[in-house]
Amino acid sequence: MTPSDYEYLQKLLKDKSGLILSADKRYLLESRLLPLARKVGVAGIAELVQRMRSGSEALINDVVEAMTTNETFFFRDKTPFDHFKDSVIPELIKARAQRKSLRIWCAASSTGQEPYSLAMILKDKAAELAGWRIEIIATDLSPEVLEKSRSGLYTQFEVQRGLPIQFLVKHFKQVGTMWQLNADVRSMVQFRSFNLLQDFAPLGKFDVIFCRNVLIYFDQATKSDIFKRLMRANEPDGYLFLGAAETVVGLTDSYRVCPNRRGVYLPNSGTAASGDANRFAMSGGR
Numbered sequence: 351m352t353p354s355d356y357e358y359l360q361k362l363l364k365d366k367s368g369l370i371l372s373a374d375k376r377y378l379l380e381s382r383l384l385p386l387a388r389k390v391g392v393a394g395i396a397e398l399v400q401r402m403r404s405g406s407e408a409l410i411n412d413v414v415e416a417m418t419t420n421e422t423f424f425f426r427d428k429t430p431f432d433h434f435k436d437s438v439i440p441e442l443i444k445a446r447a448q449r450k451s452l453r454i455w456c457a458a459s460s461t462g463q464e465p466y467s468l469a470m471i472l473k474d475k476a477a478e479l480a481g482w483r484i485e486i487i488a489t490d491l492s493p494e495v496l497e498k499s500r501s502g503l504y505t506q507f508e509v510q511r512g513l514p515i516q517f518l519v520k521h522f523k524q525v526g527t528m529w530q531l532n533a534d535v536r537s538m539v540q541f542r543s544f545n546l547l548q549d550f551a552p553l554g555k556f557d558v559i560f561c562r563n564v565l566i567y568f569d570q571a572t573k574s575d576i577f578k579r580l581m582r583a584n585e586p587d588g589y590l591f592l593g594a595a596e597t598v599v600g601l602t603d604s605y606r607v608c609p610n611r612r613g614v615y616l617p618n619s620g621t622a623a624s625g626d627a628n629r630f631a632m633s634g635g636r
């Protein structure tokens with residue numbers, strides 16, 4: 351691969367998905383793109399780039415998709431899901447008692463384990479949420495992961511990663527060698543194709559946003575811009591969840607750290623920080 355091909359791919363990936371590919375990621379590019387080159391029947395990356403340069407939009411999308419990391423699993427990092435179940439949802443049940451509706455956005459949902467983990471938690475709260483309108487919107491830029499998500503089909507390995515056995519028994523059925531999430535839980539999540547570089551306004555406002563393990567691939571300017579736009583898409587008394595390796599500290603004034611809730615952040619658009627003590631006074635926990 352020539353330096354000019356590498357630069358072309360670096361720029362294309364940043365423009366199309368936000369992915370930053372540093373100069374030392376040549377091996378990553380090759381390991382992800384050589385199988386694609388073989389699949390489309392070209393000799394190597396140079397020829398692949400040549401085809402992309404001549405404007406093959408489908409191939410460009412395949413390259414973007416091949417370069418994204420889709421690693422995910424049920425109840426990833428556990429603690430944020432405990433906060434969601436034990437403090438955020440009880441807090442919102444109080445705050446939305448009149449409206450009786452909740453909107454949750456799982457941005458960068460990969461193969462669906464994250465939004466489905468949230469759906470299973472909410473299913474367990476069905477009695478408290480009877481009569482409520484619950485929306486879980488899960489988005490990703492990759493059509494392939496969205497298709498798998500909609501099927502709700504997971505391998506033995508995937509259901510063994512993070513999914514408590516009682517949830518497997520309660521919500522999944524064995525289909526051949528795979529496990530399929532039951533339709534009642536699947537239907538709680540709407541999957542949509544959406545790029546985080548796009549305008550968020552058409553999605554509306556959300557009480558809770560999960561945007562986990564995707565911003566790590568972006569540069570600081572892109573992260574700051576996304577935080578600003580996430581804040582506008584978040585209700586002023588809503589919540590943002592980030593991945594374990596991600597934070598807002600030093601990157602944005604749009605969010606602040608939620609006291610005693612690792613991985614949870616509060617928008618700076620509304621409730622003053624001084625109100626945090628009251629907001630969490632009743633929910634306890636760490």
Ligand SMILES: C[S@@+](CC[C@H](N)C(=O)[O-])C[C@H]1O[C@@H](n2cnc3c(N)ncnc32)[C@H](O)[C@@H]1O
Nearest residue numbers: 367418419421422458460491545546562563564
């Ligand atoms: C590592 S997975 C994280 C999945 C899940 N949020 C979790 O924490 O387990 C990252 C996902 O982000 C998606 N992604 C990457 N860039 C994106 C973008 N610009 N817009 C939307 N999704 C993107 C990828 O397709 C991938 O499925």
